[in-house]
Amino acid sequence: MSLEIAPIAQRSLSSQIAQQIRQAIMDGSLKADDRLPTEGELALRYEVSRPTIREALKRLAAQNLIRSRRGPTGGTFINRPSTADLSDALSSATTLLVGMDAFSLEDINQTRLLLETNCLQLAATQITTAQLDELAQELSKQQNDQLTPEQFCASDVRFHRLIAEASGNPLLSFIMVSIIEALQPISNMITFRFRERSVMADQHLRILQALKQHDAEQACAVLAEQVNYLSEKSQQAQQWKATNPTKPE
Structure with missing residues (x-):
């Protein structure tokens, strides 16, 4: 020592x-x-x-x-820090920076698209049957109308975390999971009034179908569609907030 x-x-x-x-x-x-x-x-x-x-x-x-x-x-x-510990630390730091307005939602969406596109390209070539089954289980949850916004958000995070893990690249998965855990819940909770869960569930269905067919191009195209959709909803949320300021109690 x-x-x-x-x-x-x-x-x-x-x-x-x-x-x-x-x-x-x-x-x-x-x-x-x-x-x-x-x-x-x-x-x-x-x-x-x-x-x-x-x-x-x-x-x-x-x-x-x-x-x-x-x-x-x-x-x-x-201690011998585990990957999960370090990922949690990175997620916490990223969440803090978002809370301090160091990153915009547009920054979040661009970063997610860049990283998750790489994850999908890798996952499409090597995803396992077990991993496809896990994605299908999360999709089934999202198609349940009785799910609360918080439960839908949690399932959404797990769906995209599974994609990152299916990439088979531990470093890419580590970075992507950290971002998903920190940023996606924030994005979800900002846009939940304006997005349609059925639209997102349908996008997840098409991503899952593309992965089953090992079609990376189609999976990435649907992901880009979803990110653009959420970006539009984020702008709607910001416009609504600007015209509906919180009244002081």
Whole structure:
């Protein structure tokens, strides 16, 4: 285990300490299952108080980079982040940026189209029967008129997540799933008053049919149709919001 102690400025001490330890994890100086020094030892090394170290460790634990274990062999250990953990972290960061208006809905739709087109092209050549069955199950849910908007949104996200996973490319799937989990629910909840669920379910049906026939061109064409449809509905939602401002309570 190697943890290099760099000088710490007097601003946001816990954040800076957490960033140093995080960097040591990312560059491999600290490896999975390495044991960190105790709070007291870290406080001495960094020349800060134990509460400051405790706050830094809380930040790292919130990112699932470390774990604590009690007992004689206990302590604080470096985690081995899973793909799901990292995907969740990317999704959370992306959601935060959307909430801060760093991305527009048009940015979201363009990014989704570019990435998911690649996913469909790959999926069309290698999708399995089991994966087709899973897509069909989600489509069946979406065709149920009793589904709430939230349930429809969740099924929509799962449908497109399955497409990403069917690409067989773990890196592309990782990026696409992170975007789907973060952005598609936001897009769905903005447009749900204006879109027709039957239109989206029909588009999903045609994507599924194209994948069954290994027809990447048709699947991508239907995806582009859906993204354009949602883009139009997003514009309608924004226009409606502009003319129907929320009244202060």
